[in-house]
Structure formats: C-alpha cells, structure tokens
Amino acid sequence: MPKVKVLDQTGKQLKELNAPSDVLSYSADPHLLYEAILNHRANQRKGSASTKTRNEVRGGGRKPWRQKGTGRARAGSIRSPIWRKGGITFGPHPRSYSYKFPKKSRKNALKFALSQKYKAKQIKIIKDLKIDKPKTKKGADLLEKLKLDSALIVDSYENKNLILSLRNVPGVKVVDYNQINVYDVLKYNSLVFSQKSFDSLMEKLK
Numbered sequence: 204m205p206k207v208k209v210l211d212q213t214g215k216q217l218k219e220l221n222a223p224s225d226v227l228s229y230s231a232d233p234h235l236l237y238e239a240i241l242n243h244r245a246n247q248r249k250g251s252a253s254t255k256t257r258n259e260v261r262g263g264g265r266k267p268w269r270q271k272g273t274g275r276a277r278a279g280s281i282r283s284p285i286w287r288k289g290g291i292t293f294g295p296h297p298r299s300y301s302y303k304f305p306k307k308s309r310k311n312a313l314k315f316a317l318s319q320k321y322k323a324k325q326i327k328i329i330k331d332l333k334i335d336k337p338k339t340k341k342g343a344d345l346l347e348k349l350k351l352d353s354a355l356i357v358d359s360y361e362n363k364n365l366i367l368s369l370r371n372v373p374g375v376k377v378v379d380y381n382q383i384n385v386y387d388v389l390k391y392n393s394l395v396f397s398q399k400s401f402d403s404l405m406e407k408l409k
Contacts, residue, residue: 209328209330220398231312235311239386240385243385245301309385313385317408332362357396357401359379
C-alpha cells in the first residue's frame with residue numbers, strides 16, 4: 204500500500220499515511236491522459252471568432268453595373284465574396300468547442316495522473332494550510348519554507364486567506380479538491396494537499 208508523508212508548514216515530517224493503492228498505484232494507457240487534456244482544453248475555448256457573410260456586410264444593395272453591354276463580367280453586388288471588402292464564404296462563426304468526456308474515463312485519467320505524480324515523488328501533504336492574514340508575503344514565505352516554485356495547491360474554497368495570499372504568486376494555483384483536473388495536475392511541478400483535502404479526494408476516487 205502506498206505511503207505518503209504528512210508535513211507541517213515548515214516541511215518537517217509529522218507522520219505517514221496509508222493511501223489507497225487503487226488511486227496512487229493506478230495504471231492506464233497514457234493515451235487516456237491525452238484525451239483528458241484535449242477535452243479540458245476544448246472546454247476552455249471561447250469559440251468567439253466571427254466573420255460576416257455577404258448578407259451581413261454593409262452595402263451592396265445596388266447592382267454595380269448593368270448585366271450586358273459593358274464588356275465586364277457580370278456582377279450583382281459589391282459585397283460578393285470575390286470582391287475586396289466583400290463577405291467571407293466559409294469563415295468562422297461563434298460556436299462551442301466543448302464536448303462530453305465519459306465520467307469514468309475522467310476519473311481514471313485523474314487517478315493515473317496522481318499515480319504518476321506519486322511515482323515521481325512530487326506530492327506533498329501538509330497537515331494544515333493555514334495563513335492568519337491574507338498577505339501575498341505570507342503566501343510566498345509558505346512556499347519558500349516548503350521549497351516550492353511551481354505548485355498546484357489543493358485545499359477548500361473555504362480557506363479564503365490561502366487563496367488570497369497565493370493568487371498573485373507566479374507559478375502557483377490554488378484549487379478546491381472537487382475542482383482538481385488532469386491538466387493542472389500535470390502542468391505544475393509539485394502537488395500540495397492539505398491533509399483534509401487529500402483524505403476527501405482519496406475517498407472520492409476510490
């Protein structure tokens with residue numbers, strides 16, 4: 204059974220915990236991680252790119268010249284797609300790029316990502332992630348004591364002081380354990396849990 208160390212806020216070991224092997228020792232096809240990240244990034248896309256068709260471009264209501272007798276090609280509108288400043292034929296329009304990813308696959312991808320972090324010894328569990336005042340300096344001091352430069356910190360959104368103290372620190376992101384995703388787990392070098400959030404997440408992923 205995998206064992207994880209519980210530290211205090213100075214990085215000193217307090218005890219060891221047994222973690223569920225079906226989470227931190229989970230094995231899967233790496234392609235599952237690719238699919239999970241692809242889904243996450245697709246869901247983040249704005250899809251706001253837009254162009255105008257010939258019906259939406261201003262002007263062009265009058266026929267530029269008569270149909271016959273001028274020696275020029277036939278033309279019905281100055282906003283034709285083949286004219287300069289005309290409409291766009293197959294341009295982009297606002298749309299959603301999001302799509303559903305199976306719930307079980309998402310859960311398995313997260314378990315696999317966590318197991319990879321565990322194997323790389325990049326998971327830290329802190330007994331309490333408490334900051335008495337919401338100060339960026341206090342957040343930076345906490346990271347310095349734990350020797351962290353790039354970290355995903357997992358706790359609860361109820362811990363407002365922690366969030367406010369770290370939101371302006373580069374290379375760090377604080378998330379609720381219910382909102383953790385594969386993309387963030389793999390993006391940051393270290394994964395830091397409060398003991399309470401770690402226990403809750405392990406119970407959720409069993």
